[in-house]
Amino acid sequence: MSAQSDTSTILIIDDNAETIQLLAAMVRDQGKVIFATDGITGLEMARRQRPQLILLDVEMHHMDGFEVCRRIAADPDLPHSPVIFVTAHSTTESELAGLAAGAVDFITKPLIAPVVQARVRTHLRLQAALQSLQGQASRDGLTGLYNRRFFDERMAEEYARHQRQRDLMGVALIDVDHFKLYNDHYGHQMGDSCLKAVAEAIGSGTRRPAEVVARYGGEEFVVLLPNSDWAALEHYGAWICGRVAALNLPHAASLTAPHVSISVGLSAMLPDPDTSIEMLLGQADRALYLAKQQGRNCYRVAAEGAGSHGS
Numbered sequence: 001m002s003a004q005s006d007t008s009t010i011l012i013i014d015d016n017a018e019t020i021q022l023l024a025a026m027v028r029d030q031g032k033v034i035f036a037t038d039g040i041t042g043l044e045m046a047r048r049q050r051p052q053l054i055l056l057d058v059e060m061h062h063m064d065g066f067e068v069c070r071r072i073a074a075d076p077d078l079p080h081s082p083v084i085f086v087t088a089h090s091t092t093e094s095e096l097a098g099l100a101a102g103a104v105d106f107i108t109k110p111l112i113a114p115v116v117q118a119r120v121r122t123h124l125r126l127q128a129a130l131q132s133l134q135g136q137a138s139r140d141g142l143t144g145l146y147n148r149r150f151f152d153e154r155m156a157e158e159y160a161r162h163q164r165q166r167d168l169m170g171v172a173l174i175d176v177d178h179f180k181l182y183n184d185h186y187g188h189q190m191g192d193s194c195l196k197a198v199a200e201a202i203g204s205g206t207r208r209p210a211e212v213v214a215r216y217g218g219e220e221f222v223v224l225l226p227n228s229d230w231a232a233l234e235h236y237g238a239w240i241c242g243r244v245a246a247l248n249l250p251h252a253a254s255l256t257a258p259h260v261s262i263s264v265g266l267s268a269m270l271p272d273p274d275t276s277i278e279m280l281l282g283q284a285d286r287a288l289y290l291a292k293q294q295g296r297n298c299y300r301v302a303a304e305g306a307g308s309h310g311s
């Protein structure tokens with residue numbers, strides 16, 4: 001097995017058990033093979049297991065392959081895994097319909113092992129290259145955290161999801177205290193190392209898959225806190241201040257503490273047509289401003305928050 005096959009998951013969706021067995025035997029050296037025998041179950045598996053490639057039967061009962069493919073393309077909660085159609089009918093019309101539905105390729109029956117393997121290998125390689133490029137484009141060069149562009153995209157997706165699910169979405173803006181003085185005292189290179197250490201402390205503190213930590217700008221970080229009520233914001237604010245303080249990075253020039261500290265502004269919102277991401281971030285920014293004004297090395301929770309406390 002290659003390194004790529006160790007990390008690839010191939011989902012086969014086909015209502016014929018024999019075809020599944022045949023395909024699975026052909027591609028099992030190229031990744032972990034999972035399968036579903038109908039479209040609905042296949043979509044659910046794709047949502048949960050996020051496969052790198054989907055081999056999809058065109059002619060299935062209840063929901064055909066075209067519909068499965070269209071749903072994958074349209075649903076933001078589904079991974080946009082490339083789809084290869086597996087079909088006995090390779091007319092120009094059906095190929096065009098499949099490509100229009102979002103498929104990347106076709107495999108026609110009868111299945112010929114070297115052809116199936118070659119097509120699967122090509123698309124797994126392309127997918128790996130794409131994921132690597134997407135990974136690089138979404139990261140901040142200094143800290144390795146997600147960059148602001150990626151954060152904005154995820155924020156928009158999560159905002160829509162919270163609106164659909166009618167749940168509170170939280171956000172935390174985190175700013176290193178007296179960082180100009182840190183640079184002036186220790187030099188820019190040490191400043192960079194300090195930012196990396198703080199970023200690592202914040203980034204490695206994520207506890208849920210949808211929690212996104214990004215570098216928002218210079219010495220400012222942002223954390224998307226999904227499904228978070230006010231108590232969860234309070235908890236996160238205290239916890240993240242303590243986590244950075246516990247690094248115990250000396251900051252001899254700080255006017256606040258002998259070590260590097262952060263100020264945090266938190267807010268949450270139930271997204272609806274009258275609210276916006278800008279409003280949510282604006283509230284968190286005002287809470288951060290308060291934290292700075294009221295002594296730094298502390299967190300503040302905006303508006304409906306259950307109060308605010310120092311760390």
Ligand SMILES: Nc1nc2c(ncn2[C@@H]2O[C@H](COP(=O)(O)OP(=O)(O)OP(=O)(O)O)[C@@H](O)[C@H]2O)c(=O)[nH]1
Nearest residue numbers: 175176177178179180181183188191192218219292
């Ligand atoms: N070393 C280093 N410094 C940076 C980087 N990005 C921004 N900075 C510095 O971060 C400093 C931020 O300064 P200010 O915005 O005045 O904030 P502060 O000194 O932290 O003061 P408060 O936020 O009020 O506590 C500036 O001096 C920037 O040059 C970076 O990538 N590396």
